[in-house]
Amino acid sequence: MTATNEWTATNECEVLIIGSGAGGATTAAILAEAGHDVLIIEEGPWVDQGEVVPFSLEQMDRQYRSGGVTVALGIPSIAYTEGRCAGGGTEVNSGLYRRPPEQAIARWQRDYAIDDFDAGDLLSICEEVEEQLTVQTVPGEHTRASEILRDGAAALGWQHDESPRWMSYPEGGRAVDGQRQSMTRTYLPRAFAAGARMLTEHRLDRLVMSGGAATSAQLSATATGVDQPTTITFKSVFVCGGAIQTPAILQRAGLRHRVGRTLAVHPTVKLAARFDENVNTPDDVPVFQVKEFAPGISFGGSASHPGLVALSLTDNWREFGAAVTAWPELAIYYAAITSQGRGWVQAIPGVRDPIVTYRLTKRDRALLGQGLARLALLMLEAGADEVYPSFKHAPLVRNRADLAKMTAAFAATRASVMTVHLCSTAPMGENHKRTATNSFGKVHGASNVWVNDAALLPDAPGVNPQASVMAIAIRNARRFADERAG
Amino acid sequence: MTQQLATPDVTVITGAGGWLGTGLVAAFLSDDHEYQRAGRLRLLVRDPADAVTLNAASDRVEVVVGDISRADTALDLFRGLHDVDSVDVIHTAGIIHPNKMADFDAVNHQGTEHILRAAENAGIRRMVHVSSNSPFGTNADVTDTFGHDEPFHPYFGYGRSKMDAELRVHDAVDRGLNVVMVRPPWFYGPHQPARQTTFFTLVRTGRFPVLGGGNQRRSMVFIDNLIEGIVRAELTPTAPGLGWWIADERAYTVSEIVETVGCALTAEGYDVKANRLKLPNVVGDIAERVDAFFQRIDKYNQQFHVLGEMNKTIAVDISAAQRDLGYSPDVSLSDGMRRSIQWCREQGIEL
Amino acid sequence: MRAPSTLSTPMARFADALLSVDLPALPVAPRRQTVSFIDERVQTMPSVPRFGVKAIGVGVDVLSRLFGVDRVISLVTKLPIPLLAEYPRLIRSLAFAYIWETWPATQTDGAQ
Numbered sequence: 001m002t003a004t005n006e007w008t009a010t011n012e013c014e015v016l017i018i019g020s021g022a023g024g025a026t027t028a029a030i031l032a033e034a035g036h037d038v039l040i041i042e043e044g045p046w047v048d049q050g051e052v053v054p055f056s057l058e059q060m061d062r063q064y065r066s067g068g069v070t071v072a073l074g075i076p077s078i079a080y081t082e083g084r085c086a087g088g089g090t091e092v093n094s095g096l097y098r099r100p101p102e103q104a105i106a107r108w109q110r111d112y113a114i115d116d117f118d119a120g121d122l123l124s125i126c127e128e129v130e131e132q133l134t135v136q137t138v139p140g141e142h143t144r145a146s147e148i149l150r151d152g153a154a155a156l157g158w159q160h161d162e163s164p165r166w167m168s169y170p171e172g173g174r175a176v177d178g179q180r181q182s183m184t185r186t187y188l189p190r191a192f193a194a195g196a197r198m199l200t201e202h203r204l205d206r207l208v209m210s211g212g213a214a215t216s217a218q219l220s221a222t223a224t225g226v227d228q229p230t231t232i233t234f235k236s237v238f239v240c241g242g243a244i245q246t247p248a249i250l251q252r253a254g255l256r257h258r259v260g261r262t263l264a265v266h267p268t269v270k271l272a273a274r275f276d277e278n279v280n281t282p283d284d285v286p287v288f289q290v291k292e293f294a295p296g297i298s299f300g301g302s303a304s305h306p307g308l309v310a311l312s313l314t315d316n317w318r319e320f321g322a323a324v325t326a327w328p329e330l331a332i333y334y335a336a337i338t339s340q341g342r343g344w345v346q347a348i349p350g351v352r353d354p355i356v357t358y359r360l361t362k363r364d365r366a367l368l369g370q371g372l373a374r375l376a377l378l379m380l381e382a383g384a385d386e387v388y389p390s391f392k393h394a395p396l397v398r399n400r401a402d403l404a405k406m407t408a409a410f411a412a413t414r415a416s417v418m419t420v421h422l423c424s425t426a427p428m429g430e431n432h433k434r435t436a437t438n439s440f441g442k443v444h445g446a447s448n449v450w451v452n453d454a455a456l457l458p459d460a461p462g463v464n465p466q467a468s469v470m471a472i473a474i475r476n477a478r479r480f481a482d483e484r485a486g
Numbered sequence: 487m488t489q490q491l492a493t494p495d496v497t498v499i500t501g502a503g504g505w506l507g508t509g510l511v512a513a514f515l516s517d518d519h520e521y522q523r524a525g526r527l528r529l530l531v532r533d534p535a536d537a538v539t540l541n542a543a544s545d546r547v548e549v550v551v552g553d554i555s556r557a558d559t560a561l562d563l564f565r566g567l568h569d570v571d572s573v574d575v576i577h578t579a580g581i582i583h584p585n586k587m588a589d590f591d592a593v594n595h596q597g598t599e600h601i602l603r604a605a606e607n608a609g610i611r612r613m614v615h616v617s618s619n620s621p622f623g624t625n626a627d628v629t630d631t632f633g634h635d636e637p638f639h640p641y642f643g644y645g646r647s648k649m650d651a652e653l654r655v656h657d658a659v660d661r662g663l664n665v666v667m668v669r670p671p672w673f674y675g676p677h678q679p680a681r682q683t684t685f686f687t688l689v690r691t692g693r694f695p696v697l698g699g700g701n702q703r704r705s706m707v708f709i710d711n712l713i714e715g716i717v718r719a720e721l722t723p724t725a726p727g728l729g730w731w732i733a734d735e736r737a738y739t740v741s742e743i744v745e746t747v748g749c750a751l752t753a754e755g756y757d758v759k760a761n762r763l764k765l766p767n768v769v770g771d772i773a774e775r776v777d778a779f780f781q782r783i784d785k786y787n788q789q790f791h792v793l794g795e796m797n798k799t800i801a802v803d804i805s806a807a808q809r810d811l812g813y814s815p816d817v818s819l820s821d822g823m824r825r826s827i828q829w830c831r832e833q834g835i836e837l
Numbered sequence: 838m839r840a841p842s843t844l845s846t847p848m849a850r851f852a853d854a855l856l857s858v859d860l861p862a863l864p865v866a867p868r869r870q871t872v873s874f875i876d877e878r879v880q881t882m883p884s885v886p887r888f889g890v891k892a893i894g895v896g897v898d899v900l901s902r903l904f905g906v907d908r909v910i911s912l913v914t915k916l917p918i919p920l921l922a923e924y925p926r927l928i929r930s931l932a933f934a935y936i937w938e939t940w941p942a943t944q945t946d947g948a949q
Contacts, residue, residue, distance in 0.1 A: 070883055
């Protein structure tokens with residue numbers, strides 16, 4: 001059984017799951033394997049790995065929400081991306097895998113009063129995930145862009161390591177030979193094998209509530225030519241639309257307590273660096289990350305195909321534009337921070353998409369500048385001839401003295417700030433003042449609505465969050481299944 | 487730990503009349519200090535009165551009086567030294583709170599360049615340049631700490647001039663001079679200038695401005711720890727061009743500093759009022775803007791500058807100095823403050 | 838091959854003008870195709886930002902008719918007004934990403 005985008009069967013299921021990303025797909029597999037009758041609703045299409053070029057505009061058109069043009073308004077605004085397809089963000093992200101940091105687990109458990117939230121248990125779920133997704137480091141040759149990050153960090157004595165990825169490789173495979181083990185290749189087929197059904201290209205318009213319980217879901221088709229609105233009834237519903245859609249769905253259903261008020265992201269600024277050799281591998285993202293200044297600041301590499309190189313130079317095109325024709329010699333790197341500031345997600349009646357805002361504090365803005373400057377220093381130590389920081393009026397950086405010009409000219413309000421990690425809009429835990437759901441994702445104030453995606457994470461963990469999302473989703477789904485077993 | 491160099495035949499010290507310079511000279515000349523050394527000391531001072539005191543201290547001392555911003559001062563300082571087997575230089579001369587903005591560049595930047603050039607011509611063995619945290623700015627987060635290699639982000643006029651001095655040091659290294667740098671943050675200890683005394687008085691009277699909760703971290707260095715760091719940087723045969731943070735073991739929060747100083751004053755018999763002056767963080771931001779304004783219009787106001795720094799974190803990591811130089815700061819904040827207070831009392835300074 | 842824009846929306850007109858200033862050597866056909874791409878992407882933006890972009894677009898269009906598009910481009914790209922400054926930035930980001938992904942050998946001035 002695979003996914004379909006046409007509704008033919010009966011309009012009911014036992015467990016409805018909204019969204020098929022890292023949270024939704026794992027929930028579906030666990031619950032289906034425990035014998036539940038699961039239906040997954042996915043707004044986007046099913047696109048197989050390999051059908052589109054990774055990080056291309058075509059991928060953004062087909063597998064990202066709004067073609068990738070989504071933004072959290074603020075000063076500065078923060079561009080973000082959401083997956084919108086079967087498998088969600090896991091189909092389009094870098095594939096980097098990081099376990100939830102023990103510090104983050106302890107902090108969440110303590111500050112949000114999460115019951116039965118033990119690092120040991122979560123990390124053993126991570127081991128399962130690692131096996132299922134064949135998480136591993138690159139067996140063979142790294143890309144030059146990857147090695148540059150490692151070499152620069154090593155020259156400075158800055159702590160760095162290779163982040164494993166959920167990819168499979170042929171024997172001794174190089175970094176570029178990795179096959180992404182996304183949800184469409186792992187947990188979704190597992191869910192189908194256990195009897196789960198999936199309806200793609202259908203959007204949840206509304207959860208209908210009655211007496212504190214969700215009774216049905218109203219859907220409409222998103223693919224052209226398929227016009228019928230549909231109603232699905234269910235016993236329980238798991239909302240796994242991601243940190244932006246999940247709070248909007250809950251708000252529209254009247255479930256508002258602490259929903260959409262504490263969006264947490266990893267604000268990120270970038271630079272492009274030019275070397276005297278070809279370093280650009282358009283489809284691959286570097287696997288090394290620098291953790292010397294973690295959790296406050298981390299450095300890594302970004303997708304760098306020519307369109308993205310041009311994009312990174314736009315902030316100061318007049319001075320930097322000439323480098324675009326040398327794009328094979330350029331690679332893009334980022335500095336990401338953990339943010340003190342938070343944002344809002346608010347559904348607006350009658351309007352299709354929620355409004356998203358984010359506020360960076362003074363410390364956040366200063367830390368972005370300090371991070372980008374340290375990254376530029378790393379690039380110089382790695383042998384870069386020229387560094388092009390991505391902010392308006394950025395000077396060309398060729399040596400250490402230029403770093404002073406860069407730090408003097410930096411302002412986060414003039415930088416292209418973005419994020420690809422969004423969390424915390426329906427935080428979990430027993431501390432009702434701070435949480436929207438209980439310790440296992442059950443939404444406060446509803447008897448049969450759960451959240452099981454990145455919205456649950458009480459804050460952004462300071463590392464790539466997919467593993468954290470999956471471990472928590474599996475934990476919560478197992479609890480749901482166990483409570484109903486026997 | 488590699489074998490240290492022997493102490494040189496001649497040690498040239500600039501800024502010998504200043505706080506750090508005075509401490510270095512006293513240590514080198516003493517009979518029982520850990521860092522005492524034989525050999526001659528060639529000292530540069532700006533004030534002729536200091537020359538008199540220093541000349542009288544020992545017949546191993548030769549004093550040159552001059553303004554370091556003039557190129558001929560450096561020539562005078564190194565006269566006759568290139569026939570000497572081993573000459574080391576410790577360059578402490580600098581200006582932190584000037585009368586006019588132009589002094590920053592003239593003294594800290596041009597002055598350093600003059601010394602570097604003259605040292606090269608004299609064929610000196612090794613030079614230690616005393617830099618600062620100021621070329622690197624402040625830490626954006628209270629938990630952030632400056633490592634041994636950081637990008638420049640100079641803090642106002644002083645920071646720019648000290649950064650320029652570091653760039654001149656790097657140029658000199660490229661030309662073959664064996665020069666290294668130590669970077670001390672906020673330093674304290676005997677022979678401290680009047681502003682440190684003011685600091686003690688404010689704590690004693692409960693009026694030290696603690697901004698925004700006092701969690702911001704500040705690294706400090708007691709003068710004896712700094713002297714140790716300088717001597718180790720001088721005598722450990724490392725590659726040229728390196729720089730090391732020289733500070734106490736760890737940074738302290740501002741609240742901790744105020745409390746420790748309060749306890750030290752009490753232990754030394756002073757009557758200390760509990761600190762009542764807690765101000766919001768924004769006061770520091772405003773003072774910083776006023777400081778910026780004054781510096782832009784070429785007037786320098788010490789109070790606003792110091793207040794503007796008070797809500798900042800400036801924390802440094804000494805592990806490179808520990809590893810490369812065997813630097814091991816012994817004096818704790820509490821002991822260091824007590825010794826400073828004792829010195830003030832011995833000098834008859836009212837706190 | 839994407840159909841070139843007919844410059845029927847305010848934003849398309851501004852984008853076309855902005856790109857002809859930024860990339861003077863970019864021939865008309867690829868420029869219009871780029872504008873068509875930008876227009877299409879803006880149509881799929883989320884509700885509130887899309888509304889904002891269109892509103893700014895209308896405002897900028899009116900000013901362009903009154904004062905000439907070159908002057909308005911100059912103003913809009915230099916004034917540090919938060920959301921207004923993001924309008925040309927959005928257009929440039931979409932345009933440059935599209936142009937260099939579609940025609941990677943494009944020169945800095947747009948020459949193909």
